[in-house]
Amino acid sequence: xxxxxxxxxxxxxxxxxxxxxxxxxxxxxxxxxxxxxxxxxxxxxxxxxxxxxxxxxxxxxxxxxxxxxxxxxxxxxxxxxxxxxxxxxxxxxxxxxxxxxxxxxxxxxxxxxxxxxxxxxxxxxxxxxxxxxxxxxxxxxxxxxxxxxxxxxxxxxxxxxxxxxxxxxxxxxxxxxxxxxxxxxxxxxxxxxxxxxxxxxxxxxxxxxxxxxxxxxxxxxxxxxxxxxxxxxxxxxxxxxxxxxxxxxxxxxxxxxxxxxxxxxxxxxxxxxxxxxxxxxxxxxxxxxxxxxxxxxxxxxxxxxxxxxxxxxxxxxxxxxxxxxxxxxxxxxxxxxxxxxxxxxxxxxxxxxxxxxxxxxxxxxxxxxxxxxxxxxxxxxxxxxxxxxxxxxxxxxxxxxxxxxxxxxxxxxxxxxxxxxxxxxxxxxxxxxxxxxxxxxxxxxxxxxxxxxxxxxxxxxxxxxxxxxxxxxxxxxxxxxxxxxxxxxxxxxxxxxxxxxxxxxxxxxxxxxxxxxxxxxxxxxxxxxxxxxxxxxxxxxxxxxxxxxxxxxxxxxxxxxxxxxxxxxxxxxxxxxxxxxxxxxxxxxxxxxxxxxxxxxxxxxxxxxxxxxxxxxxxxxxxxxxxxxxxxxxxxxxxxxxxxxxxxxxxxxxxxxxxx
Amino acid sequence: xxxxxxxxxxxxxxxxxxxxxxxxxxxxxxxxxxxxxxxxxxxxxxxxxxxxxxxxxxxxxxxxxxxxxxxxxxxxxxxxxxxxxxxxxxxxxxxxxxxxxxxxxxxxxxxxxxxxxxxxxxxxxxxxxxxxxxxxxxxxxxxxxxxxxxxxxxxxxxxxxxxxxxxxxxxxxxxxxxxxxxxxxxxxxxxxxxxxxxxxxxxxxxxxxxxxxxxxx
Numbered sequence: 001x002x003x004x005x006x007x008x009x010x011x012x013x014x015x016x017x018x019x020x021x022x023x024x025x026x027x028x029x030x031x032x033x034x035x036x037x038x039x040x041x042x043x044x045x046x047x048x049x050x051x052x053x054x055x056x057x058x059x060x061x062x063x064x065x066x067x068x069x070x071x072x073x074x075x076x077x078x079x080x081x082x083x084x085x086x087x088x089x090x091x092x093x094x095x096x097x098x099x100x101x102x103x104x105x106x107x108x109x110x111x112x113x114x115x116x117x118x119x120x121x122x123x124x125x126x127x128x129x130x131x132x133x134x135x136x137x138x139x140x141x142x143x144x145x146x147x148x149x150x151x152x153x154x155x156x157x158x159x160x161x162x163x164x165x166x167x168x169x170x171x172x173x174x175x176x177x178x179x180x181x182x183x184x185x186x187x188x189x190x191x192x193x194x195x196x197x198x199x200x201x202x203x204x205x206x207x208x209x210x211x212x213x214x215x216x217x218x219x220x221x222x223x224x225x226x227x228x229x230x231x232x233x234x235x236x237x238x239x240x241x242x243x244x245x246x247x248x249x250x251x252x253x254x255x256x257x258x259x260x261x262x263x264x265x266x267x268x269x270x271x272x273x274x275x276x277x278x279x280x281x282x283x284x285x286x287x288x289x290x291x292x293x294x295x296x297x298x299x300x301x302x303x304x305x306x307x308x309x310x311x312x313x314x315x316x317x318x319x320x321x322x323x324x325x326x327x328x329x330x331x332x333x334x335x336x337x338x339x340x341x342x343x344x345x346x347x348x349x350x351x352x353x354x355x356x357x358x359x360x361x362x363x364x365x366x367x368x369x370x371x372x373x374x375x376x377x378x379x380x381x382x383x384x385x386x387x388x389x390x391x392x393x394x395x396x397x398x399x400x401x402x403x404x405x406x407x408x409x410x411x412x413x414x415x416x417x418x419x420x421x422x423x424x425x426x427x428x429x430x431x432x433x434x435x436x437x438x439x440x441x442x443x444x445x446x447x448x449x450x451x452x453x454x455x456x457x458x459x460x461x462x463x464x465x466x467x468x469x470x471x472x473x474x475x476x477x478x479x480x481x482x483x484x485x486x487x488x489x490x491x492x493x494x495x496x497x498x499x500x501x502x503x504x505x506x507x508x509x510x511x512x513x514x515x516x517x518x519x520x521x522x523x524x525x526x527x528x529x530x531x532x533x534x535x536x537x538x539x540x541x542x543x544x545x546x547x548x549x550x551x552x553x554x555x556x557x558x559x560x561x562x563x564x565x566x567x568x569x570x571x572x573x574x575x576x577x578x579x580x581x582x583x584x585x586x587x588x589x590x591x592x593x594x595x596x597x598x599x600x601x602x603x604x605x606x607x608x609x610x611x612x613x614x615x616x617x618x619x620x621x622x623x624x625x626x627x628x629x630x631x632x633x634x635x636x637x638x639x640x641x642x643x644x645x646x647x648x649x650x651x652x653x654x655x656x657x658x659x660x
Numbered sequence: 661x662x663x664x665x666x667x668x669x670x671x672x673x674x675x676x677x678x679x680x681x682x683x684x685x686x687x688x689x690x691x692x693x694x695x696x697x698x699x700x701x702x703x704x705x706x707x708x709x710x711x712x713x714x715x716x717x718x719x720x721x722x723x724x725x726x727x728x729x730x731x732x733x734x735x736x737x738x739x740x741x742x743x744x745x746x747x748x749x750x751x752x753x754x755x756x757x758x759x760x761x762x763x764x765x766x767x768x769x770x771x772x773x774x775x776x777x778x779x780x781x782x783x784x785x786x787x788x789x790x791x792x793x794x795x796x797x798x799x800x801x802x803x804x805x806x807x808x809x810x811x812x813x814x815x816x817x818x819x820x821x822x823x824x825x826x827x828x829x830x831x832x833x834x835x836x837x838x839x840x841x842x843x844x845x846x847x848x849x850x851x852x853x854x855x856x857x858x859x860x861x862x863x864x865x866x867x868x869x870x871x872x873x874x875x876x877x
Contacts (some may be wrong), residue, residue, distance in 0.1 A: 027690065
């Protein structure tokens with residue numbers, strides 16, 4: 001008997017799944033990016049529906065309705081028109097293990113996670129439906145569909161438990177759910193979130209939900225005049241593109257615009273990739289926070305907004321509040337973006353293979369360059385822009401040398417900056433503590449300045465109420481400097497949230513010293529059946545710098561100095577050189593670049609050429625740094641021929657990585 | 661408010677807020693004061709034969725006495741130079757920079773929150789008999805390496821109140837092995853617990869359970 005036949009004859013079981021934890025984990029992933037789960041509800045709902053649209057897109061419509069029926073049952077209904085409905089058959093259990101074809105929409109809506117190969121479809125991994133479950137206080141959704149072949153079907157999901165019915169049985173169960181609802185009579189799909197969370201009720205009634213749709217789907221609303229309706233009690237909104245997201249064809253007194261079409265993206269592996277359109281606009285007044293930055297659009301949906309401060313690190317914070325825009329790639333770019341999109345659809349992956357820059361990074365580079373040009377040419381932003389460009393160039397160089405395995409540990413004033421932000425392990429009682437507003441994008445804070453918009457949200461995704469203590473404090477030199485908040489929250493009911501803030505932190509001269517400082521928010525359990533008193537439930541930490549610039553990271557160069565007189569003494573002869581390196585005070589090296597050298601004049605004919613030239617120059621000068629510090633791959637190497645050979649291969653590797 | 665410390669071979673003024681000339685003058689005075697005081701402390705420790713214990717069995721006596729001296733010095737400096745409590749780790753670094761003979765060899769001495777001098781300062785707050793009876797310097801150092809223990813002095817108080825070291829007889833363990841075991845169990849069990857939110861009786865109850873676990877294992 002072989003192992004396989006032997007194995008088949010044994011009793012088999014399924015891996016137990018804790019649905020409660022699974023849903024909480026998925027919801028927690030969304031809370032990394034949104035402060036209100038309603039935002040994710042609209043995004044996933046419209047995306048699912050748009051993917052199922054029929055060929056006549058002008059018949060497509062989605063209605064969102066918050067209602068209380070005649071039995072006082074609260075519900076949130078998502079109903080679409082002009083779609084195929086949930087096509088496909090009711091599948092036997094074992095078929096859910098397979099990766100179902102896209103036509104099996106019913107099966108896919110029931111199942112856990114499926115890849116999606118179609119480039120036109122927006123959704124990717126099928127986890128969106130669990131947002132609806134997470135937005136229900138009792139973790140229940142009811143969904144029904146009518147197909148064009150007249151088949152009516154109803155499903156009820158309570159956490160992982162599913163009931164699926166067809167025909168009369170389905171119609172009867174639908175009527176018994178609410179006397180005010182009838183089975184669907186038009187082709188399409190309806191999803192009912194039973195007993196929705198308060199956030200959803202508040203967002204719908206206050207109009208926030210409409211704004212969420214506008215700021216996510218304005219390309220769809222503008223280009224296709226998409227028909228989206230929101231209803232709550234007696235109010236009704238027909239969603240239109242947001243009035244503050246406008247791009248005039250030419251500059252006005254209050255608006256300055258920068259439009260670029262068909263911008264090429266440098267990728268060695270795939271030729272001909274382009275940004276179809278980039279539009280950046282400056283408003284004379286600060287714009288609403290939810291449209292600030294440059295939106296990366298894929299398939300009519302805003303996935304991620306790149307903050308202006310990420311694109312121009314030294315930009316004035318007040319200026320960054322006035323800039324908005326978007327970038328949309330061609331089909332090839334959109335295909336590549338989809339592959340690196342987070343399952344929540346709120347973020348793109350930031351790293352390519354082997355530490356290389358991915359398509360998102362390549363887009364960011366182009367946008368950064370254009371934004372710089374816009375700022376220079378139309379906003380008269382001269383001060384600090386060169387520094388910002390140099391900062392990005394050095395970051396890029398540091399990324400490359402890290403990718404090729406060079407280490408500059410111990411070179412002085414290295415060390416990372418920032419902290420926080422990235423995905424964290426998911427907790428059932430967790431803390432959402434978004435990055436606060438620093439007066440400077442590099443997170444440098446001067447004495448007397450304030451860090452503002454400190455806001456927290458506590459999510460209790462467990463099945464029991466929780467009493468928690470929230471501590472927010474700063475630490476410096478291994479010592480707690482200041483306690484900003486030490487607050488015990490009244491019991492947070494199961495599946496509910498609590499919040500506090502916004503508040504501000506002033507960096508007082510009497511409490512802080514120059515240098516690295518951390519801001520920590522920590523959640524401690526005081527009473528819960530599943531956790532002991534004192535249990536540290538969650539923690540979020542951000543690093544900032546008091547009266548000091550953050551280090552550039554673990555790279556060799558600290559500063560780029562531009563000079564018109566750079567010479568070197570070679571064998572007793574003074575020679576004009578393209579650049580050279582000198583020690584930087586406090587560790588590391590400065591690169592002195594000769595602006596009068598013919599090579600600079602030839603290669604830097606316009607402002608966008610300089611970063612590439614600087615990278616190349618740093619690659620050429622890097623052996624000098626490595627030899628003087630006796631670092632690998634030059635450690636102990638004295639043979640001149642070997643030094644030359646190593647220098648050239650290092651140069652080739654750096655430039656190869658840069659262009660790939 | 662400024663203190664001179666050594667950072668990578670360079671003397672720097674560590675200041676609260678922007679530095680004024682007045683701060684510089686006061687920091688220079690403090691530095692001169694520390695040079696004299698530290699030298700006198702070293703002289704006293706040498707006279708008592710304590711400096712000879714450095715790196716040898718029984719060194720805990722030296723470091724306990726160093727801690728006593730540091731406590732007196734901090735109290736004097738705090739009063740005369742008006743340094744706030746938050747600067748204690750920087751003050752101890754300045755003491756380290758000014759010391760010659762009592763300067764420990766280990767690199768950890770240069771750290772701030774978990775420097776050797778800070779540990780000296782902490783254990784000098786306990787009765788000497790108890791410190792001596794409980795562990796050697798290495799063991800105390802391991803114990804205080806836990807930030808949790810450093811952050812809640814009530815844990816050390818419990819250690820003394822419950823005469824934890826006496827329990828080694830029940831397991832017939834050497835002092836060294838018992839200290840190591842109890843330290844490890846406390847550190848593991850309190851790894852994710854912020855004990856500062858517990859009432860004294862709750863903390864003691866928790867620690868008693870940990871002690872029972874260490875005894876019964």
